[in-house]
Amino acid sequence: MSKSISQIDWLKERQKGIGGSDVAAILGMSPWRTPYQVWEEKTTPIDETAAEDDRPALYWGRVLEAPIRQAYADKTGRTVTKPAEAFVSSKYPFMRANLDGIADDGRVVEFKTSSKSDGWGEVGTDEIPDYYMTQVQHYLAVTGVKTADVAVLIGGNDFRIYTVEADEELQALLIERESEFWALVESRTPPDLTSTKDAARRYRVATAKKAVEATAGDVVDAWTKLCAIKEQKSLLDAKEKTYQLRIMEFMQDAVSLKRDGKTIASWSAPSSRKTINSKKLKEKFLDVYKACTTESAPSRAFRIYPAKD
DSSP states (O other), X not given: OBOOHHHHHHHHHHTTSBOHHHHHHHTTOOSSOOHHHHHHXXXXXXXXXXXXXXXXXXXXXXXXXXXXXXXXXXXXXXXXXXXXXXXXXXXXXXXXXXXXXXXXXXXXXXXXXXXXXXXXXXXXXXXXXXXXXXXXXXXXXXXXXXXXXXXXXXXTTEEEEEEEEOOHHHHHHHHHHHHHHHHHHHHTOOOOOOSHHHHHHHTOSOOTTOOOOOOOHHHHXXXXXHHHHHHHHHHHHHHHHHHHXXXXXXXXXXXXXXXTTEEEEEOOOOOOOOOOOHHHHHHHOHHHHHHTOOOOOXXXXXXXXXXXX
């Protein structure tokens, strides 16, 4: 399904500044995104024909926001209103806050879902994951509000509320780092790459037959160390298969291996799965095949070639 106009407009609005969910990534603290990915999102024209992002975590986050909002109201007695528009900092216009809600006592309220309790502390404290703390402090800095509640549903049945107070020292750091990052966006200067995925995104297209000489000492050193690691991994993979074979031979048709009553290995068959024969589908239903086929841009394959003796 294509993005609705409102979704496209929302994405374009996000390009006008830094939102709360961008902050952890900019700081290199996000489990999901890197500084370069955020920079690319801010500087690349929106593809209005692309399919809507339907990742399960995002989908369920949207679906469960209403019941979490109701649970918060039931638990606290507060009425929460969703702001009609995003807040924009008067001093730093690139800093924006698209809030989940504002309670009737003026505090910011954020609604979250989490599959695990990792990073979440005692209920009622401000012990929330760092990547959410930066988001909340960003919102408090933009709005000028001093208190925020974070209501989270963990594992589908563990509802908790955390309270975060404004931290001016942390907010000053966020403003400094966000200002530096926004300068890179405005000048179209990419930030330092922090992952191989960043490199693949930054240099998607290869120039045919182009070669560069390894003149930089640190590049030669990286190649040498990478070759050594590859060799070690190959040896470890061979050992792994040897030990795995011994265990499988011992288990034979058993589905689990136990020691002192505790399972230490399992060998089970997954449930059968159905696959689509794309060749047959294309032959019998060409129109359907074309309608359901998307073409992705080719990706470059990185290979390392050890020195030959």
